[in-house]
Amino acid sequence: xxxxxxxxxxxxxxxxxxxxxxxxxxxxxxxxxxxxxxxxxxxxxxxxxxxxxxxxxxxxxxxxxxxxxxxxxxxxxxxxxxxxxxxxxxxxxxxxxxxxxxxxxxxxxxx
Numbered sequence: 001x002x003x004x005x006x007x008x009x010x011x012x013x014x015x016x017x018x019x020x021x022x023x024x025x026x027x028x029x030x031x032x033x034x035x036x037x038x039x040x041x042x043x044x045x046x047x048x049x050x051x052x053x054x055x056x057x058x059x060x061x062x063x064x065x066x067x068x069x070x071x072x073x074x075x076x077x078x079x080x081x082x083x084x085x086x087x088x089x090x091x092x093x094x095x096x097x098x099x100x101x102x103x104x105x106x107x108x109x110x111x
Contacts, residue, residue, distance in 0.1 A: 004096060004100075005096045005100065005101055005103075005104055006027035006028070006029075006051075006052065006053050006054065006101075007021065007026070007027065007053060007054050007055075007056050007076075007096075008029055008031075008044070008047070008048040008053035008056065009031065009056045010031055010055065010057040010058075011030075011032065011037055012057065012059060012080060013057065013078075013088065014085050016085045017088040017089055018033070020089040021089060021096075024089075024093055026092065026093060031044065041059065041061050044062075048072065052073050052101055053073055054074035054076060054095070054101075054104050055072060055073070055074065055075050056075075056076045056088070056092065057075065058077070058078055058079065060077070063075060063077055063108060066106070066108055071106060072105075072106060073105060074101075074104030074107050074108075075108045076091070076109045077108060077111065078091075078110070078111030079111070083111050091109075
């Protein structure tokens with residue numbers, strides 16, 4: 001498992017979030033980077049878990065899956081109409097600085 005928290009951003013989180021995190025030395029991949037636009041929610045969450053990536057989303061379906069017992073490497077949820085690029089970057093950079101992947105396992109953080 002990775003020693004630092006790494007992020008997997010779904011297709012609704014702005015690409016600029018990943019770009020800004022990468023400039024700060026934080027690993028962040030997007031659904032678009034992986035060529036997986038339109039893949040199913042369960043596939044995204046399973047892939048993120050398998051790779052040890054914290055899943056970042058605006059979609060409540062992922063929170064629902066986690067609350068139903070789906071194992072995950074961590075989820076960060078933000079409301080699309082409330083949280084801009086800067087909010088996401090600051091919050092995810094803080095998570096990467098403070099938490100380990102083990103801390104984030106099956107944890108949900110709300111932006």
